Amino acid sequence: MERSIFKRIIDFYLEGFRNMTIGKTLWLIILVKLFIMFFILKIFFFPSYLGKFEKPVEKQEYVLNELIQRAK
Amino acid sequence: MITEVDISLIDWSRAQFALTAFYHWLFVPLTLGLGIVQAVMETIYYKTGDEFWKKTAKFWMKLFGINFAIGVATGLILEFEFGTNWSNYSWFVGDIFGAPLAIEGVLAFFMEATFIAVMFFGWNKVSKGFHLASTWLTIAGATISAFWILVANGWMQYPTGMTFNPDVVRNEMESFWAVAFSPVALNKFFHTVLSGWIIGAMFVAGISSWYLLRKREIKFALASIKVAVVFGVIACFLSIWTGDGSAMQVAERQPMKLAAMEGLYEGDDGVNLVGIGILNPNKEEYNDDKDAFLFKIDVPIPKFLSYLAFGKFNAYVPGIKDILDGGYPQSDGSVALSAQEKIGRGKLAVSALAEYHVAKADSTLFERKADSIKLALAATITSDYDSTAQVLSADELFALKKSEIQDKIAAARTQLNENFKYFGYGYIKEPKDLIPPVGLTFYAFRVMIILGGFLFLLFIVSTYFSYKNKFETKRWLQWTCLLSIFLAIFAGQAGWVVAEVGRQPWAIQDILPTSAAISQLSASSVQITFFIFLALFTILLIAELKILTNAIKKGPQINEQ
Numbered sequence: 001m002e003r004s005i006f007k008r009i010i011d012f013y014l015e016g017f018r019n020m021t022i023g024k025t026l027w028l029i030i031l032v033k034l035f036i037m038f039f040i041l042k043i044f045f046f047p048s049y050l051g052k053f054e055k056p057v058e059k060q061e062y063v064l065n066e067l068i069q070r071a072k
Numbered sequence: 073m074i075t076e077v078d079i080s081l082i083d084w085s086r087a088q089f090a091l092t093a094f095y096h097w098l099f100v101p102l103t104l105g106l107g108i109v110q111a112v113m114e115t116i117y118y119k120t121g122d123e124f125w126k127k128t129a130k131f132w133m134k135l136f137g138i139n140f141a142i143g144v145a146t147g148l149i150l151e152f153e154f155g156t157n158w159s160n161y162s163w164f165v166g167d168i169f170g171a172p173l174a175i176e177g178v179l180a181f182f183m184e185a186t187f188i189a190v191m192f193f194g195w196n197k198v199s200k201g202f203h204l205a206s207t208w209l210t211i212a213g214a215t216i217s218a219f220w221i222l223v224a225n226g227w228m229q230y231p232t233g234m235t236f237n238p239d240v241v242r243n244e245m246e247s248f249w250a251v252a253f254s255p256v257a258l259n260k261f262f263h264t265v266l267s268g269w270i271i272g273a274m275f276v277a278g279i280s281s282w283y284l285l286r287k288r289e290i291k292f293a294l295a296s297i298k299v300a301v302v303f304g305v306i307a308c309f310l311s312i313w314t315g316d317g318s319a320m321q322v323a324e325r326q327p328m329k330l331a332a333m334e335g336l337y338e339g340d341d342g343v344n345l346v347g348i349g350i351l352n353p354n355k356e357e358y359n360d361d362k363d364a365f366l367f368k369i370d371v372p373i374p375k376f377l378s379y380l381a382f383g384k385f386n387a388y389v390p391g392i393k394d395i396l397d398g399g400y401p402q403s404d405g406s407v408a409l410s411a412q413e414k415i416g417r418g419k420l421a422v423s424a425l426a427e428y429h430v431a432k433a434d435s436t437l438f439e440r441k442a443d444s445i446k447l448a449l450a451a452t453i454t455s456d457y458d459s460t461a462q463v464l465s466a467d468e469l470f471a472l473k474k475s476e477i478q479d480k481i482a483a484a485r486t487q488l489n490e491n492f493k494y495f496g497y498g499y500i501k502e503p504k505d506l507i508p509p510v511g512l513t514f515y516a517f518r519v520m521i522i523l524g525g526f527l528f529l530l531f532i533v534s535t536y537f538s539y540k541n542k543f544e545t546k547r548w549l550q551w552t553c554l555l556s557i558f559l560a561i562f563a564g565q566a567g568w569v570v571a572e573v574g575r576q577p578w579a580i581q582d583i584l585p586t587s588a589a590i591s592q593l594s595a596s597s598v599q600i601t602f603f604i605f606l607a608l609f610t611i612l613l614i615a616e617l618k619i620l621t622n623a624i625k626k627g628p629q630i631n632e633q
Binding site: 012013015016017019022023025026027029030033034036037041042045046047048049050051056059060063064066067068070071 | 134137138141142144145148149152153155156157159160162163164189192193194197240241242418419422423425426429498499587588591592593597600601604608612615619623
């Protein structure tokens, strides 16, 4: 019986990943990089500055005040 | 409330953004350029069925993959910085950037991620035609991704297709097509992508030259060079064309940037283009009498700057002093406002925004507390009136007050709309604050132009020797091509310096300066993340160079017998 298209796509990817040589090192670098970016840099060093406000209207009022005050 | 923003905070935040953008731009152009070269090679394989071209394409594809993997997602850090360091800016423009960046994200993920897998895993598993289509679609995906990012950047240089909604303090997209296909965005896209093509072509020609210098992979190297140098000539020619278009856009929409690019303080009709020059470091004020240059040689085509900027040899090109003093005729026939007038209008716009919100708050109060306000108004009316008349009069008084508030809202809105195009000038303290760093802009522009011209010449000479089958014996040319990889990268970075430094102090041209766009952080926290990035980027760059050089040393391993 012929394999379903879904199974063939999965096999295509699995076989591709299995046969990688230099690609394994590159994937490791990508994963480490993404981990550093999203789980260290984003969380500890780059929180959303306006994220301290819960509601959009609070963010809006904060930015409004900033824009008005800085022009003085 | 801190109203004065620390200058070092702005400088460090800009430096951090520049560092991230520089780093990101090491990878992107190579992806765009090398991608086309490898796709052309695979197309030759598809047409001829010659296995040599398949192996050649696969080798360059391997280097493409390394570059892609190390560079992927580095641009996301720029978005982190928007949210943290530039929060006012992010809020102010959020609606405009949302659409292009979302499209970029979706396209990048689905197009590149889908077809790149077929490109790398699909050899001998899918048909030749489907594989070739996947290769081209991978490059198309990367290029379309770049398009949306450059649309966002183009909008910052020339904000269009939006209206400012004072209720939410945001710009809202009025016309998606005006944003996506603004002349500045289109020109920026083509010029930037073409610079990537030049870098890709130079990379292939340079690495192939290295093989020739080492006297190995001769057939592979010569064949690769033949494809790369022709591609390089085409890319350079188109880049000059789009560069000319960029100059006209800048002249019309960012005259201060053009003046800085040329070190032009006093404008005139029929202005020459500076070829090379050294700026006078003792010129401290834009309106002092000191010469702008210690030394300069103009391009030997008279009035060339006027022609490049406005298409007429006798066109008036304003200098820095003219732009600040105003009063000169603009290309649309209007007379330019002075910096002081623009600052005045900017302050009117900002104060209108404040008045609008005060009036809006009053209006909301009137809606919510109508009954108690009516009672208070009734109490102010004298006892000469009977009780029925008191209530009616209070109602009338309430309606009158409400109407006055509505008038205030409308007046503030009108004042804001009339002056919004100068909104950002409301944050400018002195006219001279509108001058970008002239030295950096001037020299970066010369670096870009001179290196661009040199690369064009190099591609032409290389094409000549390559198609005369003499490239293999020209070691000087091989060395030049190898070393010129770095020059091509440097030229691309210099182009970004011109584009971004030359438009300071603006985060969004005329609408929002960096001093208003930035978050109230401590400069030290930005310094810390700057150095974290520097370390991270350096490690990644070393990793890339090591993996890349190992792959290059190993070579394509094509049996050339």
